[in-house]
């Protein structure tokens with residue numbers, strides 16, 4: 001038998017010796033609030049036929065509550081989905097060199113906008129610009145927060161509210177509410193749609209120039225394909241036409257690879273270098289797609305155009321921060337040394353050997369004593385290489401309820417993201433980072449035991 005009056009007071013729990021470390025970790029106000037909540041729960045579920053919990057058990061409950069509340073909402077997850085550039089999971093994981101560069105820049109002061117030679121103010125653009133121009137052949141480079149920002153900035157700075165010609169096949173929606181026509185409108189540029197969804201000819205662009213287009217815009221169809229009766233001019237042709245009329249050709253390349261993707265058995269994605277060589281005057285792309293670096297929008301092009309972009313008020317609002325610039329520099333360095341396949345996680349994943357993936361899936365199966373291995377497909381994701389897949393090997397688990405199992409995986413620590421294929425839960429070793437394998441197997445071990 002127990003009595004409501006035997007429930008300890010807030011002060012009694014606050015002065016309990018085990019509470020001391022909680023006060024040090026979580027502070028007085030937060031700890032007190034958690035104690036009140038635990039005591040309120042206890043009162044609400046009070047049952048006089050049951051013994052009251054010990055004070056130390058109540059403090060343990062307070063600790064569990066505080067720890068749960070202190071968990072960051074932005075947490076690392078194990079990506080076993082096989083989607084390499086998963087936008088919802090943060091796209092490209094960074095290289096060790098990029099992480100170190102970010103740490104060094106974050107820890108203290110840096111030469112972000114400081115010239116050590118003169119002791120005067122310098123531009124933050126210089127940090128990534130030298131490598132970007134060297135690697136791509138562009139005259140100049142500028143880095144902003146993301147590619148959507150890069151397009152908005154370029155159009156705002158270069159089109160002066162005049163007309164911009166774009167093919168109807170290029171009026172793309174990238175996801176997350178980003179639509180090329182909306183961004184054009186936001187920049188003040190007037191959309192001049194040319195051609196049709198499936199076929200646009202050079203003559204269509206020429207007509208748009210007669211109607212007063214001040215620039216031609218080409219947007220890469222990052223996340224879809226148009227098949228069948230299709231046609232569009234080459235970038236060389238577009239650049240030629242634009243230049244004949246002293247107008248710029250602007251290209252939104254989306255994923256922007258520096259490397260020929262056919263090396264990994266994928267379709268050919270026009271590289272940044274190729275697009276520049278074809279005569280585009282300004283190219284922009286994301287830093288965290290096929291480049292495998294930090295979230296950023298990279299603008300490459302002629303000195304003239306980029307000088308105008310740099311002067312625009314929006315540049316100040318969209319510019320990249322020091323952590324991004326540090327990580328981008330280190331990522332680009334891996335291309336400069338030719339070591340990107342060893343250093344950049346995205347390329348490590350792309351370059352994985354199929355036999356090796358099969359052996360890894362088989363090792364997981366052995367370790368769990370359950371499931372089977374299955375040939376499957378990894379996808380690139382992140383609005384890159386639509387429909388392109390890479391052969392992989394999967395661990396496939398037959399479970400009572402695949403959706404319930406996926407949920408339990410998501411609720412594990414760290415959370416695991418898997419997928420369902422033919423009513424089986426499948427996990428792709430390609431996107432599981434080497435340092436996460438032990439955690440993954442522990443989680444799977446616990447969950448499959450409950451299935452028995």
Ligand SMILES: *Cc1c(COP(=O)(O)O)cnc(C)c1O
Pocket residue numbers: 146147148149174178219220221222223252253254255285286287296297382383384
């Ligand atoms: C991904 C993408 C964008 C948006 O880039 P963010 O870096 O996500 O802002 C814009 N245009 C194209 C063609 C893309 O593929």
